[in-house]
Amino acid sequence: MAIPRQLPNAITVVRIPLAVVSFVLLLMGGVLGADDLTLRWIAAIIFVVGMATDWVDGYLARRHGIVSDFGKLWDPIADKFLTGAGFVGLAILGEVWWWMVVVILIREWGITIHRLMIANEHVVAAAWMGKIKTVVQAVALSWALLPFWLWIGVPAFTIISLVLVSTAVLLTIASGIDYVVAQVRGARRAA
Structure with a gap:
């Protein structure tokens, strides 16, 4: 069965408004369910x-x-909107340390800006390490966003969240280094 040619790109673009809605509902839900658990669940x-x-x-x-150049370029950008909004929302609520969020955002948006700057020359698709980083970020954020503290208690929830987010930070740094090394090698080969 054939699908509309732009369907994958449309799905990619939908992640951006989903990021905004999730972020707003998370903030409206409050800190560790102190206010409205329903909004936290929905977010x-x-x-x-x-x-x-x-x-x-x-x-x-x-x-x-x-597969399109649009998708190769915008897919990671949409991911960064979604994960970035999740990390910033959790930091605003005091559930994740700001320094971790800043490290993640600097890496994510630094590479995104670089990708946009060279998009006229060629489109850089996400590398395997970047994909693993995105999966780990998604797992860490899913854990931190879902109100599991109701069943395991706040201390255990906080420790598991810290381990998952720390792992995401380390992979974010490692994948950023991997990206820079790959770009430098590619530039040397081209020269």
Whole structure:
């Protein structure tokens, strides 16, 4: 069955408004469920669905042979909107340390700006380490956003969140270094 050629790109673009809605609902839900757990659940579910669309759009594009430069460029940008909004929202609520969020955002948007600057020359698709980093960020954020503290208690929830987010930070740094090294090697080969 053929799918519309722009469907994967449309799914990619939908992640951006999902990021905004999830962020607003997260902030409206308050800190560790102190205010409104319903909003927290909805924000978390929207985030999880948004991250799941990352797999769906890529699968559809590859399966139907409709991978596009637009998708290669905007797919990681949409991911960064969604994960960035999640990390910033958790930092605003005091559930994640700001320094971790700043490190992640600097890496994410630094590479995104670089990709946009060279987009006229060529489009840089996400590398394997960047994809692993995105999966770990998605798992860490899904855990931190979902109100699991109700069942395991706030101390255990906080420790697990810290371990997951710390792992995401380390992979974010490592994948950033990997990207820079790959770009330098590519530039040397081209010269």
